[in-house]
Every structure is written in C-alpha cells, then in structure tokens.
Amino acid sequence: MKADTGTAGAAQADPACRERLPLAAQDGPVSMTISRVARLHRIAAGKLLKGLGLYPGQEFVMMHLWDAGPVRQSDLIKAVDLDPSTVTKMLQRLEQAGHVRRRPDPDDRRAVLVEATDASCGLLTEVRRSWGELEDHTLAGLxxxxxxxxxxxxxxxxxxxxxxxxxxxxxxxxxxxxx
CATH class of the missing domain: 4.10.810 (Virus Scaffolding Protein; Chain A)
Structure with a gap:
C-alpha cells in the first residue's frame, strides 16, 4: 500500500515536509511531527556546526566539558548518553583539532580525564553564536x-x-x- 505523500511540490520533494501522514503514523501525528522536527533541527544544526569544523553531537561533548571542567571519560559518556565507541571517536577528532585533552586521572590511573583546552575558548563563542542562529531560525515567526x-x-x-x-x-x- 502506497502512503500519500501530499500534494505540494515541496512536500513531494522532501518526505520530511509532507502535508499528510503515512498510514502507519496516523495514530501518532504528534510523534511523527516531533520526529520530523528533530531530524530537520539536527540537519540545520549540522550545517552550522560544519562551518566550525564540528560534527553533530560534538558540540554536546564540548558544552559538557566547558561547563563541568575535567571529567572522567566514563562520566562524560554517561552525561552525553551516547555509545562509548561513538564518544571515543568524537574525542579523538576533538583532540586532533586541539579542542580537548585526555590524560590519566591522578586519583585512578586506570581512568582517563577529559578536559576542554584553552584553545577551545574561541570555539565556545562560535558554538554559542551558532546555537543562537539555530534558535532564531527555528522559532522564526513565533x-x-x-x-x-x-x-x-x-x-x-x-x-x-x-x-x-x-x-x-x-x-x-x-x-x-x-x-
């Protein structure tokens, strides 16, 4: 059974901009809308972050580090609620870019501390500006x-x-x- 994709040209071009719900989502119109909005918001954020040399999700890691200071990598993983391998890859990229530093925890040499570098202070300003732009774009007309x-x-x-x-x-x- 084919789902109705709507009649507007934009709606046909991008399934995220549908005017009508797929049959399977008709009992959850708000859930469908939240899913579409979240997807589009992440895409818009990704475009802004790309200009800063960040991938989506890395800004949340940095936000936590800027606010919390040095934290154990295991605590950071819990705080950002991502798969450990994903956070490890993010930290590798952020470390290569000079935004974070990892070092052994002096209280437990088995643990790793992660902290934002002084060099990331400029990034903080840019992420804040980008999130402001995203907010303005997201809430335009309200x-x-x-x-x-x-x-x-x-x-x-x-x-x-x-x-x-x-x-x-x-x-x-x-x-x-x-x-």
Whole structure:
C-alpha cells in the first residue's frame, strides 16, 4: 500500500515536509511531527556546526566539558548518553583539532580525564553564536508568548519521555509523579 505523500511540490520533494501522514503514523501525528522536527533541527544544526569544523553531537561533548571542567571519560559518556565507541571517536577528532585533552586521572590511573583546552575558548563563542542562529531560525515567526508556551510544552513532553524511558534525573521523575 502506497502512503500519500501530499500534494505540494515541496512536500513531494522532501518526505520530511509532507502535508499528510503515512498510514502507519496516523495514530501518532504528534510523534511523527516531533520526529520530523528533530531530524530537520539536527540537519540545520549540522550545517552550522560544519562551518566550525564540528560534527553533530560534538558540540554536546564540548558544552559538557566547558561547563563541568575535567571529567572522567566514563562520566562524560554517561552525561552525553551516547555509545562509548561513538564518544571515543568524537574525542579523538576533538583532540586532533586541539579542542580537548585526555590524560590519566591522578586519583585512578586506570581512568582517563577529559578536559576542554584553552584553545577551545574561541570555539565556545562560535558554538554559542551558532546555537543562537539555530534558535532564531527555528522559532522564526513565533512571538515571545508562543516561544514561552512552546518551551513549556516541550519541557513537559521531555519529562513524559524521560519518565517513560527511565532515563532521567530523579527530579524529573518527581515532577512527573506530582502531575
């Protein structure tokens, strides 16, 4: 059975811009929209990050390191919630670019500490600028009230998913239980 791809030219050219839902997604229109929005947001972020020499996801590693300071690689992997091999590859690339440094943990020589380098300070400014551009592009046409309401609703959706996947901090679980 063929899914309806919509009638608009753009909708036919890019399945992410469909006006109508595929048959299998008709019982989950919001979930389908969230999936499409997340995909498009990641593509837009990737275009901005490419200009900085970063791959999507590497900015989250750097954000954590800029905020937390030196951390064990194992703790970084937990914080960014990615596969250890993915984080290792990211760190190799970031280290080659001069943005991070890895060294043995003086308290446990089996562990590795990861930290942002002083040279990455310029990158921090550029990532912040890029995320601001992404925010402006993503929310274009929404007034301040709509932006606040969207942020509130997305926070609630995040809490729902966080509790459902049992993959969230205790505070988010408590908030969800209070509803």
């Amino acid at each position: 007034d301040l009230g709509e932006r606040a309401e969207l942020a509130r609703l997305l926070a609630r959706v995040e809490t729902n998913l966080c509790v459902e996947t049992a993959d969230c901090p205790e505070e988010a679980r408590r908030q969800a239980l209070r509803r």
